Amino acid sequence: MNSFLRSFITEWRKLQLPVAGETFVVAVSGGADSASLLLALSQLKQKKKLELEFVVAHFDHALRKESGKDEAFVKKLSVKLGLRYESEKWESRAKNKENLEQSARNARYEFLGRIAEQYHVAGVLTGHTINDQAETFLLRLLRGSGIDGLGAMKPVRRLNDVKSVLLVRPLLNWAQRADTEEFCRSEKIKYREDPMNRDEAFLRVRIRKQVLPLLQDINPQIVTHLAKLSSALREEGEAAELAAQVCLVAAIEVNKDKINVKQLTGLPAAVRKRVLRLWLSGLRGDLRRLDMKHFTALERLAFSGTGGKRVELPGGEIVTFSKGRLIFKKTKVEKRRAGN
Amino acid sequence: MNSFLRSFITEWRKLQLPVAGETFVVAVSGGADSASLLLALSQLKQKKKLELEFVVAHFDHALRKESGKDEAFVKKLSVKLGLRYESEKWESRAKNKENLEQSARNARYEFLGRIAEQYHVAGVLTGHTINDQAETFLLRLLRGSGIDGLGAMKPVRRLNDVKSVLLVRPLLNWAQRADTEEFCRSEKIKYREDPMNRDEAFLRVRIRKQVLPLLQDINPQIVTHLAKLSSALREEGEAAELAAQVCLVAAIEVNKDKINVKQLTGLPAAVRKRVLRLWLSGLRGDLRRLDMKHFTALERLAFSGTGGKRVELPGGEIVTFSKGRLIFKKTKVEKRRAGN
Numbered sequence: 277m278n279s280f281l282r283s284f285i286t287e288w289r290k291l292q293l294p295v296a297g298e299t300f301v302v303a304v305s306g307g308a309d310s311a312s313l314l315l316a317l318s319q320l321k322q323k324k325k326l327e328l329e330f331v332v333a334h335f336d337h338a339l340r341k342e343s344g345k346d347e348a349f350v351k352k353l354s355v356k357l358g359l360r361y362e363s364e365k366w367e368s369r370a371k372n373k374e375n376l377e378q379s380a381r382n383a384r385y386e387f388l389g390r391i392a393e394q395y396h397v398a399g400v401l402t403g404h405t406i407n408d409q410a411e412t413f414l415l416r417l418l419r420g421s422g423i424d425g426l427g428a429m430k431p432v433r434r435l436n437d438v439k440s441v442l443l444v445r446p447l448l449n450w451a452q453r454a455d456t457e458e459f460c461r462s463e464k465i466k467y468r469e470d471p472m473n474r475d476e477a478f479l480r481v482r483i484r485k486q487v488l489p490l491l492q493d494i495n496p497q498i499v500t501h502l503a504k505l506s507s508a509l510r511e512e513g514e515a516a517e518l519a520a521q522v523c524l525v526a527a528i529e530v531n532k533d534k535i536n537v538k539q540l541t542g543l544p545a546a547v548r549k550r551v552l553r554l555w556l557s558g559l560r561g562d563l564r565r566l567d568m569k570h571f572t573a574l575e576r577l578a579f580s581g582t583g584g585k586r587v588e589l590p591g592g593e594i595v596t597f598s599k600g601r602l603i604f605k606k607t608k609v610e611k612r613r614a615g616n
Numbered sequence: 617m618n619s620f621l622r623s624f625i626t627e628w629r630k631l632q633l634p635v636a637g638e639t640f641v642v643a644v645s646g647g648a649d650s651a652s653l654l655l656a657l658s659q660l661k662q663k664k665k666l667e668l669e670f671v672v673a674h675f676d677h678a679l680r681k682e683s684g685k686d687e688a689f690v691k692k693l694s695v696k697l698g699l700r701y702e703s704e705k706w707e708s709r710a711k712n713k714e715n716l717e718q719s720a721r722n723a724r725y726e727f728l729g730r731i732a733e734q735y736h737v738a739g740v741l742t743g744h745t746i747n748d749q750a751e752t753f754l755l756r757l758l759r760g761s762g763i764d765g766l767g768a769m770k771p772v773r774r775l776n777d778v779k780s781v782l783l784v785r786p787l788l789n790w791a792q793r794a795d796t797e798e799f800c801r802s803e804k805i806k807y808r809e810d811p812m813n814r815d816e817a818f819l820r821v822r823i824r825k826q827v828l829p830l831l832q833d834i835n836p837q838i839v840t841h842l843a844k845l846s847s848a849l850r851e852e853g854e855a856a857e858l859a860a861q862v863c864l865v866a867a868i869e870v871n872k873d874k875i876n877v878k879q880l881t882g883l884p885a886a887v888r889k890r891v892l893r894l895w896l897s898g899l900r901g902d903l904r905r906l907d908m909k910h911f912t913a914l915e916r917l918a919f920s921g922t923g924g925k926r927v928e929l930p931g932g933e934i935v936t937f938s939k940g941r942l943i944f945k946k947t948k949v950e951k952r953r954a955g956n
Contacts, residue, residue, distance in 0.1 A: 418834050420841045423848050479834065486830060494758050494822065501760045508763050511886035512856050518884055519859035544858055546851035 309403035399442035427510030520550030649743035739782035767850030860890030
């Protein structure tokens, strides 16, 4: 068996995905990544390694004249492989390029969700590779993300909050873009160039065409390294979150709206911040409208030693400091509002 | 008072450094960063904000013909400011450029340590800025560092393991390179160009001249952002280390050479790795010659569920798995060797 197929089925088992009796949606743009994903699935089905049904889904962003050719290519490939095919053409209402990228993404995932529901599938498969992982890391780094935002994409997660459908990226942990191109060539499939790849106004394309080549010239292993680093960052974030949970339990009083500040002294700042976030999210239900400035104010209130002051939170709650405790209160105004 | 001086004295107090009765070594290369550091200290002394003694120390790397001019500039400036001046010329024996950079750094710090000892100083001051923080982050990122290696430089640390002398970077948290250049210009001091800045064979110079300008073109705030991110990474690493300490205490048996694997199940992978590192470093005294492959083998031994296997560590120790416990043993051979 071809080494691409071997790596593919190994990863599929490692991710403990079903090997029979289920249907999956395969998201295919027509680029090498998603075309190789589709080809691999089809071949593993033929070889009876995967006894699954696949529905090919193509979302036509309709941002360029030639997008119809991508659609035709994916349709033809699906027919050739004997697979069901669904597509949708997007009508954009977004104003500027940055919004466009995000809206296109939202519309695509919405479409995939609809197809997933229609066919009662176990999951949606996408062709993201190690390169996408590294590019996403740099994209977020350049947009100013904090640590949590730099954590890696997971190979398996829920597609959305509502349904139990999985979003699975079977190539993410092992395949580089060059591997997917090589596999397509070896299968004599002339994949389409990634439609996004031509417009340098998209930050991702600048990263792919300018930033990564410069970094690779300095360190040829940088793509793999950035992908590993972002995975390590996700793990590290989970670790800090665990530490915060343990510390919150230690600091919380019988009444959950009080925490003992003494228990937080001496904690690493990263844990202290997370403890405060967990505490407030537990009491408020979420962290909506809270930002860095509220947490900085809380830190000052707790550790400046000057009691009597208070921090007002959006939504009308207040936090006061008294006798070494931070105390959370919903104000009367807020309660009245909540009652309406 | 000039805003550079105001920011400087604010940071000095924030770092809780002594303001009277002590002597500090000021490391000055002659570039804008260290020249502005020296000028600020001298002016704050004149204004009696800092009643301290300063010894200027210049290390001549002697890697270029003009290095003598840097030395002459620093000497002249010190005399003009009425400060003691010490310098040393380096005799290099390093072979290639990469080694050269590291050896030069070692020789410089050794020299600074000697001057510090000679004058019984409280600390050595260097002119590192936010830009150095960002460049160091990118340097390590490009060299393939893991999370711990990407953590920020601290504004205050011990100069070396042996002595109680501090290494202090008073500009690190707030000054950009442009600020130091501006302050020198406003003081009519013609600083020297950073001697390292001319040789693109040095990775740091490529980062400064190629990588950072490209990233700044995408995000003008990237220098500050990378510096903040590396500080957050250091805090996050400290948080994960704390979580690991707590978890190790929970997992350890009466005999410290046994840990209960059940206590580690379900922990984030980042914490689990740190727990194993802490456990072994406690038992062995250090982590010398242990690398990633040993920890991966230990993880497999602990969580694969197949008892009876063992992991051999360099130095002859072994770790076995039995009844849900990891057990550390020094082998007889090792004990005999240790006895010789």
